[in-house]
Amino acid sequence: ADDVVDLLALVGDDVTEEVLRGVDLERAAGLRKLSRYDPESAGGVMNSELVTVSADLRIGDAIKLIKIEGEEAEETHGIFVVDEEDRPIGYLSDRQLITHSIHEEVCEVMAQPVTIASGADQEEAAGLVQHYQLEELAVVDAAGVLVGSIAADDAHIVLEEEASEDFLKLVGAPADQPTRQSVPRRVRNRLPLQGVTVLGGLLTAWILDLALGEHLSGDADLLRFIPIVIGLAGNVGIQSSTILVRGFATGEVERDRELAVLRGEVTVGFLIGLICGAATTLISTTVEADTMAPAFAVAVGVAIAVAVTWAAMLGCVVPLVCRRVGIDPAVVAGPFLITVSDISGTVLYLGVAHILLPA
Amino acid sequence: ADDVVDLLALVGDDVTEEVLRGVDLERAAGLRKLSRYDPESAGGVMNSELVTVSADLRIGDAIKLIKIEGEEAEETHGIFVVDEEDRPIGYLSDRQLITHSIHEEVCEVMAQPVTIASGADQEEAAGLVQHYQLEELAVVDAAGVLVGSIAADDAHIVLEEEASEDFLKLVGAPADQPTRQSVPRRVRNRLPLQGVTVLGGLLTAWILDLALGEHLSGDADLLRFIPIVIGLAGNVGIQSSTILVRGFATGEVERDRELAVLRGEVTVGFLIGLICGAATTLISTTVEADTMAPAFAVAVGVAIAVAVTWAAMLGCVVPLVCRRVGIDPAVVAGPFLITVSDISGTVLYLGVAHILLPA
Numbered sequence: 001a002d003d004v005v006d007l008l009a010l011v012g013d014d015v016t017e018e019v020l021r022g023v024d025l026e027r028a029a030g031l032r033k034l035s036r037y038d039p040e041s042a043g044g045v046m047n048s049e050l051v052t053v054s055a056d057l058r059i060g061d062a063i064k065l066i067k068i069e070g071e072e073a074e075e076t077h078g079i080f081v082v083d084e085e086d087r088p089i090g091y092l093s094d095r096q097l098i099t100h101s102i103h104e105e106v107c108e109v110m111a112q113p114v115t116i117a118s119g120a121d122q123e124e125a126a127g128l129v130q131h132y133q134l135e136e137l138a139v140v141d142a143a144g145v146l147v148g149s150i151a152a153d154d155a156h157i158v159l160e161e162e163a164s165e166d167f168l169k170l171v172g173a174p175a176d177q178p179t180r181q182s183v184p185r186r187v188r189n190r191l192p193l194q195g196v197t198v199l200g201g202l203l204t205a206w207i208l209d210l211a212l213g214e215h216l217s218g219d220a221d222l223l224r225f226i227p228i229v230i231g232l233a234g235n236v237g238i239q240s241s242t243i244l245v246r247g248f249a250t251g252e253v254e255r256d257r258e259l260a261v262l263r264g265e266v267t268v269g270f271l272i273g274l275i276c277g278a279a280t281t282l283i284s285t286t287v288e289a290d291t292m293a294p295a296f297a298v299a300v301g302v303a304i305a306v307a308v309t310w311a312a313m314l315g316c317v318v319p320l321v322c323r324r325v326g327i328d329p330a331v332v333a334g335p336f337l338i339t340v341s342d343i344s345g346t347v348l349y350l351g352v353a354h355i356l357l358p359a
Numbered sequence: 360a361d362d363v364v365d366l367l368a369l370v371g372d373d374v375t376e377e378v379l380r381g382v383d384l385e386r387a388a389g390l391r392k393l394s395r396y397d398p399e400s401a402g403g404v405m406n407s408e409l410v411t412v413s414a415d416l417r418i419g420d421a422i423k424l425i426k427i428e429g430e431e432a433e434e435t436h437g438i439f440v441v442d443e444e445d446r447p448i449g450y451l452s453d454r455q456l457i458t459h460s461i462h463e464e465v466c467e468v469m470a471q472p473v474t475i476a477s478g479a480d481q482e483e484a485a486g487l488v489q490h491y492q493l494e495e496l497a498v499v500d501a502a503g504v505l506v507g508s509i510a511a512d513d514a515h516i517v518l519e520e521e522a523s524e525d526f527l528k529l530v531g532a533p534a535d536q537p538t539r540q541s542v543p544r545r546v547r548n549r550l551p552l553q554g555v556t557v558l559g560g561l562l563t564a565w566i567l568d569l570a571l572g573e574h575l576s577g578d579a580d581l582l583r584f585i586p587i588v589i590g591l592a593g594n595v596g597i598q599s600s601t602i603l604v605r606g607f608a609t610g611e612v613e614r615d616r617e618l619a620v621l622r623g624e625v626t627v628g629f630l631i632g633l634i635c636g637a638a639t640t641l642i643s644t645t646v647e648a649d650t651m652a653p654a655f656a657v658a659v660g661v662a663i664a665v666a667v668t669w670a671a672m673l674g675c676v677v678p679l680v681c682r683r684v685g686i687d688p689a690v691v692a693g694p695f696l697i698t699v700s701d702i703s704g705t706v707l708y709l710g711v712a713h714i715l716l717p718a
Contacts, residue, residue: 066457077436077454094453095436098425127610156515159608163519166604167526169689170597172697193693200698204705211709212579220574223567223582230589231701238529245525249518251486334529334552339559342590346563350570 042125043118045158046139046148051079053106055089060102062092077135080146081110088113088138088146113138118147122158129155164246173239179247179261186268191275193235198276201228202283209288222353225280225300226346232276232304233311233345234338240265240315241333248323262316269312270305277305299356306352307345314341401484402477404517405498405507410438412465414448419461421451436494439505440469447472447497447505472497477506481517488514523605532598538606538620545627550634552594557635560587561642568647581712584639584659585705591635591663592670592704593697599624599674600692607682621675628671629664636664658715665711666704673700 037043051069053062062079079097081090090110100109115138116125129137129152137155139148161176168174172193175181181189205224209216216224244261247253253261281301285294318337319329396402410428412421421438438456440449449469459468474497475484488496488511496514498507520535527533531552534540540548564583568575575583603620606612612620640660644653677696678688 063457066454077452093436094457095425097457098422098453123608131610152512153515156512156519160515160519160522162608163522163526163605166608166689167522167529167601169687170526170601170604170693172693174690193697196695196698197701200702204702207702207706208582208709211713212582215576215579216582217574220571220579220582223571223575223579223585226582226585227589227701227705230586231697234593235697242526242529245529246522249482249521249525251490328528330525330528331533334531336555338531338552338590338594339555342556342586343559343563343566346586347566350567354570 037118040122041118042116042120042122042137042139042150043148045122045125045154046118046150047076047154048148050076050146050149052082052086052146053079055081055083055105055107055110057081057106058102059092059097059100059104059106059109062106063097063102066094066097076149077151079106080113080136080138080149081106082146085144086146087144088115088140091136091138093135115140115144116150117142123162125150126155126158126162130159164250167242167246171239171242172235173243177252178243179252179257179264183264183267183271186264187271187275190236190239190268190272194232194272194276195279197231197235198228198279198283201225201231202280202287204228205284206287209291219350219354219357221296222300222303222350225284225304226349228276228280229304229307229345229349230342232273232308233341236269236272236308237311237315237337237341238334240269240312241319241329241337244316244319245330245333248319248329258320262313262320265316266309266313269315270309272312273305273308276308277301277303280304296357299353302356303349303352307349310348311341311345314344396477399481400477401475401479401481401496401498401509402507404481404484404513405477405509406435406513407507409435409505409508411441411445411505412438414440414442414464414466414469416465417461418451418456418459418463418465418468421465422456422461425453425456435508436510438465439472439495439497439508440465441505444503445505446503447474447499450495450497452494474499474503475509476501482521484509485514485517485521489518523609526601526605530597530601531594532602536611537602538611538616538623542623542626542630545623546630546634549595549598549627549631553591553631553635554638556590556594557587557638557642560584560590561639561646563587564643565646568650578709578713578716580655581659581662581709584643584663585708587635587639588663588666588704588708589701591632591667592700595628595631595667596670596674596696596700597693599628599671600678600688600696603675603678604689604692607678607688617679621672621679624675625668625672628674629668631671632664632667635667636660636662639663655716658712661715662708662711666708669707670700670704673703 051066053065066079078091078093080088083089090107091113092106092110096109114128114132114134116128118139118141125137129150134152136149136151138146139150141147173190175189178186204227208224244253278301281297285292285297314337319333322329322332410425412424425438437450437452439447442448449466450472451465451469455468473487473491473493475487477498477500484496488509493511495508495510497505498509500506532549534548537545563586567583603612637660640656644651644656673696678692681688681691
């Protein structure tokens with residue numbers, strides 16, 4: 001604000017008067033205000049360093065104002081026109097300011113602004129910017145007063161982040177930059193889905209026992225747990241491959257991080273496999289205590305852990321190899337991977353369990 | 360170009376001279392040139408309507424040039440500075456033009472431009488814009504001549520599209536706006552993954568027969584096909600839910616289209632189930648002709664079709680209900696859905712097959 005006053009002293013009196021009519025002197029408090037908003041809200045992502053003008057200002061004077069104010073409002077690509085109560089009534093892009101005569105009043109050129117409440121979700125705000133193809137969206141408080149703006153590029157960043165978030169959530173691996181998080185944290189993020197899968201799989205195994213128990217003897221009883229194996233291996237594999245494919249696109253997984261990412265993901269897969277295998281052993285021996293031999297339950301648990309670790313490795317290696325040889329990882333890592341991990345996981349599970357079980 | 364000539368006639372002679380030195384008269388041919396590029400390349404997404412200036416032009420004259428040329432170069436937010444051979448040597452944003460003195464030469468203010476070859480992949484171009492936080496990326500031909508530019512918002516649209524594409528590919532449902540495509544086309548897009556799953560599942564069933572065939576009698580033999588059921592139901596369910604969750608975010612699936620989308624996805628699921636069920640019946644009776652009763656193979660096929668249709672319905676209903684009641688569809692549609700579809704698919708498969716099989 002000091003700089004503004006200094007500059008006003010340098011220009012002529014009539015200019016100063018024009019300028020002062022347009023200046024929003026509360027701008028300086030902007031940065032302090034920003035921290036009051038939810039970071040996921042429109043207020044949280046908005047830029048509060050704006051240049052605002054009144055409707056009767058001439059374009060030439062608006063340009064002068066930007067020359068004075070503009071340095072502090074570098075993030076914006078235009079100016080908002082406000083009424084006496086600081087409510088937004090128009091918007092002019094820098095390009096409009098340049099292409100119109102300096103003698104026109106801003107109200108003759110300005111476009112109707114689109115506004116959103118500062119408390120609204122950032123995704124809603126970004127959606128408005130996209131839908132109306134706005135350069136800037138006006139963010140207003142409860143009284144309709146302009147408190148900031150969301151530019152097109154900020155909106156697109158929000159939409160991109162939300163897209164990644166949605167997909168990582170869909171595969172049960174919710175995280176921001178998942179390959180940069182610690183292994184325990186990654187395991188914690190992804191364990192809920194695996195827990196649900198284990199419980200669902202145990203329920204299926206129990207239903208299969210009720211329906212077909214009399215027909216299942218010896219190793220055939222291992223088949224009841226195949227839904228758990230396929231479910232877990234599928235989850236872990238698709239989590240790793242989704243994280244990698246997304247990481248390739250965002251630049252999170254560069255060539256020099258490939259080995260570190262592979263190591264991290266396989267460790268995560270191993271730990272998830274261990275926890276889920278142990279849970280399967282413990283729960284199934286407890287629930288089916290009178291019919292299931294402990295050795296059988298342990299063999300099932302160990303075989304699950306091996307199959308899940310294997311799936312995590314596949315989920316990393318397939319996209320990494322695809323990138324190396326120049327095949328689109330997304331096409332191959334999905335379909336191919338799911339099937340390969342289903343088959344090899346099942347075979348691995350049966351093989352390991354068979355070795356562990358007394359003949 | 361006619362308008363430009365008309366305007367030049369209106370301004371003074373000295374201005375005209377300045378302006379002509381800066382004008383790129385080949386601009387008019389821009390739109391025609393654009394169609395020569397691969398639509399997925401930098402040239403295919405670039406904007407070829409640019410205002411270019413020479414390095415010694417003063418900012419005030421650059422602004423005059425934009426006033427004349429600007430209407431046809433509305434997509435841009437700045438100007439490129441080029442050398443005698445039209446190679447880009449600098450960039451100035453509109454905001455820089457506004458905030459600097461009209462007497463400065465553009466070379467004093469301009470920033471170093473970042474360039475990309477017109478044949479480069481659009482994703483690479485978008486990545487450069489994102490990495491260097493550019494307002495505009497210069498697109499050049501083989502001789503280094505400026506042929507167009509990619510603005511930040513276009514780059515972000517490319518990145519968003521690529522993100523959606525990656526994820527739809529990962530779940531084996533590659534498509535642009537999948538809910539707006541015809542049902543046969545959707546089935547065709549998604550069938551390859553299901554085909555791989557059926558073949559993989561049949562391979563697993565065959566391995567299970569070799570390993571455990573002697574232990575499997577009567578209905579227990581149905582268990583060998585559970586990997587196919589879980590695989591297909593999981594694929595179809597996650598395809599539907601991914602398409603819906605993405606459609607919610609992009610506005611492709613609005614409230615008024617919910618029923619149409621549900622109907623379309625369930626029809627797609629039913630057709631995929633029918634095709635895959637029939638394939639399973641045909642292939643397994645052919646391969647295991649001497650051991651498998653035709654009635655058994657038909658029961659397996661029908662049961663698979665029912666379970667897959669059910670999974671497609673779940674894959675739509677779960678996200679739709681989540682949105683209605685205000686729960687994040689992405690969190691629930693992934694983990695919850697996979698497990699529910701695994702269990703209910705298995706139970707449905709066994710139930711339907713059991714009813715169809717002679718006791």
